[in-house]
Amino acid sequence: MPPITEVLQLVVLLILAGGVAGFLAGLFGIGGGAVLVPVFYQAFALAGVDEAVRMQLCVGTSLAIIVPTSLRSFQAHYRRGAVDMSVLRRWVVAVPLGAVLSTFVIAYAPADVLKGAFAVITLLIGLKMLYRKSSQWRLGNDLPKNPALFGCGTLIGLLSGLIGIGGGTLNNTFMTLYNRPMHQAVATSSGVGILIALPTIVGNIWGGWGRAGLPPLSTGFINWAAVLLIIPITMLVAPLGAKAAHALTNRQLSVLFGLFLLTISARFFYALM
Template structure:
């Protein structure tokens, strides 16, 4: 068992991560997974969790926490009338389907594959967000029709579930490419997070059930110690992020999102060395 000082350090680290994740959930419409996954990776390493299951545990635990965080963020944005409910209704099957497939992949894929996917996806999107003319990029003046729209929802659910995020990272990019404002994308992404996190959580519990390398108080790839520490903090902080999102311009929101993603990507690339 780690010394008391290390346990206290871990608790403080998780508490700070919870504050940051909750604020970002409201600010960017993300579930906070892009913050929690790298923090959990270091925390579980300190706790001696086997590297073969560490990343899977990070992803599963992050997605469990995203459930209440996304619900809280979605509620805050919905009250302000900025959520695209029509899109969410069209994705009610596509996004959860992708999330379920991601849980099946996690059950069998090596942890290094998940780490690489996390680093590459966040790098590409971060660069796109920071490119000066990226805000003017358009694939169309309105969202695509089915079956293309269904396929995009499925892909967002799949990729987000694989790297333990609530879908905001990908959905924000998708919606802005189709002429939607960053604010509306952020608000709608909170709802997408709900569609991803619930089926992903169930899938990761089943996929990791009974694995011998998991730490104490884990059910499948979900660690309940981390969940119990983070959820109350994120629920309190998420509305502050949503309030901040409505107080800044689209450009500031986009640039901040890009810097955040590049920082997280760099941290994961460094972990390979």
């Protein structure tokens, strides 16, 4: 058993992470996994969780938390009329399909390859968002039609599920490259997070069922103790992030999102050292 001071420090860290994750969920339409996964990794290491299942447990637990967080953020944005429901309706199969595939791929894909690819992608996207004339970068004047749109949704679900995020990072970039306003992209991403997290909960429970080395109160690769601690905080704070998003201009929101992506990229590059 770790000393009581370390346990208390861990609880405080998780509470702070929950607040940050909830605010980011509302501000950028993301599920907060980019914040929670590294915190969970340190928390489960302190608890003595086997390294063979630790990263899977972090990803699975993060995705379980994303469901209520994204739902709360989605409700806040929907009330403001900012969500593109036509996109979500067309992705109701595509995004969950990619998310389910991620629960199979994660068991075989080399972790360092996935981390390196994501670090490079987020670095490039972050630099794009910070570039003042990035609003002129376009792949098209509107979102592509099916089957291209279906494929993009599947890819967003797949990549997001692999690293335990709610899809906002990728969907925000995708929609803005196709001439959609940043506010609409952020709002729609909160709905994408729900489409990703729900099927991955089932997949991660199935994938980790009966695995040795998991901590108490875990079902497969989901630790319910961490889930129950973080969810109330994220749901309380998410509307504050959504309110802040609508108080900013498109340019301000783009800059903040770019800085956030560069931070994620740096974390992944550091993990490869």
